[in-house]
Amino acid sequence: MALDREQLVLLYTNLVRARKMDETVVKGLQEGKVVSFYHSGQGSEAVGVGVCTFLRDDDYLYPHHRGHGIAYILGKRANVKAFLAEHYGKTTGMAGGVAGFHGVDPEHGILGGGGTIGSQFPVSVGWGLACKKNGRGQVTICAFGDGSSNRGTLHEAMNMAAVWKLPVVWVCENNLYAQFMPIKDAYPREDIADLAAGYNMPGVVVDGQDVIAVHEAVQAAVERARAGEGPSLLECKTYRYRSHSEGSRDIAHADLRPEEEIEAWKKRDPIKLFREKLLEQGVVKEADIEQIEKEADGWAADVEKYATESPVPGPEMLEGSLYVQ
Amino acid sequence: MRQIVFIQAINEALDEEMARDEKVFIIGEDVQSGVFGASRGLVNKYGTDRVMDTPLSETAVAGAALGAAMAGYRPVADFMFADFMWCAADEVFLKAAKWHFIHGGKVKLPMVLFGNIGGYARIGPEHSQCPESVVMHNPGLKLVVPSDPYSAKGLLKTAIRDDNPVVFFYHKRLLGVPGEVPEEEYTVPFGVADIKREGTDVTVVATAYMVQLALQAAEEMKDRVSIEVIDPRTLEPLDIDTIVKSVQKTGRVVIVDEDTKRCGVTTEIAMQIMENAFDSLDAPIQRVAAANFPIAGAYMEQYVLPQQKDIVTAVEKVIA
Numbered sequence: 067m068a069l070d071r072e073q074l075v076l077l078y079t080n081l082v083r084a085r086k087m088d089e090t091v092v093k094g095l096q097e098g099k100v101v102s103f104y105h106s107g108q109g110s111e112a113v114g115v116g117v118c119t120f121l122r123d124d125d126y127l128y129p130h131h132r133g134h135g136i137a138y139i140l141g142k143r144a145n146v147k148a149f150l151a152e153h154y155g156k157t158t159g160m161a162g163g164v165a166g167f168h169g170v171d172p173e174h175g176i177l178g179g180g181g182t183i184g185s186q187f188p189v190s191v192g193w194g195l196a197c198k199k200n201g202r203g204q205v206t207i208c209a210f211g212d213g214s215s216n217r218g219t220l221h222e223a224m225n226m227a228a229v230w231k232l233p234v235v236w237v238c239e240n241n242l243y244a245q246f247m248p249i250k251d252a253y254p255r256e257d258i259a260d261l262a263a264g265y266n267m268p269g270v271v272v273d274g275q276d277v278i279a280v281h282e283a284v285q286a287a288v289e290r291a292r293a294g295e296g297p298s299l300l301e302c303k304t305y306r307y308r309s310h311s312e313g314s315r316d317i318a319h320a321d322l323r324p325e326e327e328i329e330a331w332k333k334r335d336p337i338k339l340f341r342e343k344l345l346e347q348g349v350v351k352e353a354d355i356e357q358i359e360k361e362a363d364g365w366a367a368d369v370e371k372y373a374t375e376s377p378v379p380g381p382e383m384l385e386g387s388l389y390v391q
Numbered sequence: 392m393r394q395i396v397f398i399q400a401i402n403e404a405l406d407e408e409m410a411r412d413e414k415v416f417i418i419g420e421d422v423q424s425g426v427f428g429a430s431r432g433l434v435n436k437y438g439t440d441r442v443m444d445t446p447l448s449e450t451a452v453a454g455a456a457l458g459a460a461m462a463g464y465r466p467v468a469d470f471m472f473a474d475f476m477w478c479a480a481d482e483v484f485l486k487a488a489k490w491h492f493i494h495g496g497k498v499k500l501p502m503v504l505f506g507n508i509g510g511y512a513r514i515g516p517e518h519s520q521c522p523e524s525v526v527m528h529n530p531g532l533k534l535v536v537p538s539d540p541y542s543a544k545g546l547l548k549t550a551i552r553d554d555n556p557v558v559f560f561y562h563k564r565l566l567g568v569p570g571e572v573p574e575e576e577y578t579v580p581f582g583v584a585d586i587k588r589e590g591t592d593v594t595v596v597a598t599a600y601m602v603q604l605a606l607q608a609a610e611e612m613k614d615r616v617s618i619e620v621i622d623p624r625t626l627e628p629l630d631i632d633t634i635v636k637s638v639q640k641t642g643r644v645v646i647v648d649e650d651t652k653r654c655g656v657t658t659e660i661a662m663q664i665m666e667n668a669f670d671s672l673d674a675p676i677q678r679v680a681a682a683n684f685p686i687a688g689a690y691m692e693q694y695v696l697p698q699q700k701d702i703v704t705a706v707e708k709v710i711a
């Protein structure tokens with residue numbers, strides 16, 4: 067299904083906003099407002115935005131950890147004010163300030179997230195199982211990185227989901243590095259998508275910088291899942307511009323990442339690529355682009371103000387919070 | 392009242408709760424056959440969608456249960472041996488235990504983590520643990536360790552209806568133990584200890600299979616000392632009040648648990664008695680637990696696990 071102008075503009079707006087919010091969190095960390103830490107996702111926004119923008123609210127989503135899922139969360143129409151407020155440790159945060167950065171928004175299918183990389187696979191099987199049992203055509207999106215693909219949890223989960231034909235779409239963001247570990251030294255093949263063959267499901271390599279390519283690939287996988295035909299694996303080739311974690315050295319193993327590599331990827335920036343395409347096809351004009359940019363600035367400032375002005379929780383938050391009463 | 396054995400009581404609890412609530416399902420390796428008999432026969436009644444045999448994948452079993460629980464179901468994840476639950480440590484300790492809390496209460500995880508515990512079957516170190524203290528140590532998990540058919544049935548029904556993750560450990564030496572279980576519907580609340588035998592001289596707190604050994608020791612010593620045997624039944628929440636009340640009466644206490652002694656269940660209960668009833672103690676608390684070794688297999692097992700004679704010795708020490 068070809069996207070109409072409004073949908074294309076929405077995709078572009080989400081890309082721009084995802085970048086702005088990532089920059090906002092980085093700045094917030096530098097200013098001491100972000101209490102914990104941050105793993106920027108700048109450069110890879112097309113994956114989350116392309117995967118999530120046209121999902122249903124009741125589809126389940128395990129966002130990728132990079133950008134703490136902002137491109138996914140924003141695409142899924144979840145509460146971005148609460149996303150930033152959580153990073154600021156505030157009561158208005160997604161988890162009331164208890165998590166610090168783990169995202170949750172059940173109304174938008176985000177039931178939670180953890181800190182151990184690779185743990186998204188087993189729990190996504192559970193969400194996929196619930197989708198299948200519910201019989202309402204829901205799907206589960208499980209995002210992961212090249213690093214997660216090294217975990218044994220992937221095997222157990224992908225195997226079980228495939229055997230039971232669960233409506234799960236496994237979305238890999240291969241950005242070439244697991245913290246400081248280059249994928250070429252951690253995985254013996256070129257494409258992580260090749261793993262799909264072992265589970266008798268489709269495995270597709272996608273240009274992760276091209277939001278339309280991501281959208282089309284995920285649409286096909288989602289339709290397949292909704293039709294009861296089981297899981298698929300998408301591998302989106304992408305990159306991150308910044309270091310693994312804000313403040314850490316930007317290294318591969320123990321040496322700096324090559325600048326030419328970073329510059330080469332920046333030439334294929336997902337926002338730039340999509341903007342050029344939209345302008346070239348006459349979908350938008352320069353003035354529209356400027357307007358989207360301006361509105362995104364205002365939006366990010368509003369979000370930031372909300373998070374800054376929200377209150378910090380006190381020890382009374384602990385009372386009765388361990389169990390459902 | 393009719394008598395049934397322990398594992399039948401568990402089977403009835405599962406059956407009744409599955410009939411009561413269609414969101415309840417059982418998931419695990421060979422649950423359709425029911426390795427210890429817990430879920431035996433239920434597949435014929437509820438079908439393969441609700442009694443789900445899985446690939447040999449404990450981590451995915453735990454994840455599937457966890458995820459389904461978050462999405463509105465009430466799974467019972469059967470790990471066969473509790474030892475095998477450790478394969479899914481991330482899902483049990485970092486997810487099930489924490490996720491309600493760390494997500495600000497926005498999600499709930501109504502699930503039962505079900506596993507067979509204990510030794511005295513000589514089947515070696517990775518099929519014989521009583522890993523209660525590890526569970527008890529992690530905030531966010533409730534922990535049930537029944538010692539008799541009545542409690543097992545009533546507590547399992549409560550566990551399935553609880554909106555929180557509950558670890559349900561049942562001992563392999565109790566499977567065939569008979570007891571009175573009414574035909575009528577009932578549940579047993581968490582956090583209420585059961586006084587298994589009343590006495591005036593010494594309080595013996597014992598869990599799971601250790602209750603049997605404690606009762607046998609009490610019987611053996613009855614001409615010398617009047618022993619009160621208390622079974623906490625749930626370790627989280629722990630009914631410390633009933634234990635303290637008994638200690639205030641007897642002034643002497645022995646704690647018996649099959650988990651490893653160091654940082655074990657006995658350690659925690661002893662310390663809580665110290666904090667709540669120090670002035671009532673007439674003698675230092677004695678503990679009987681597994682020695683600080685892995686559970687040994689074959690003939691060596693008996694030298695690691697607590698024995699009835701160890702309870703007798705401990706009681707003799709507190710009354711000396």
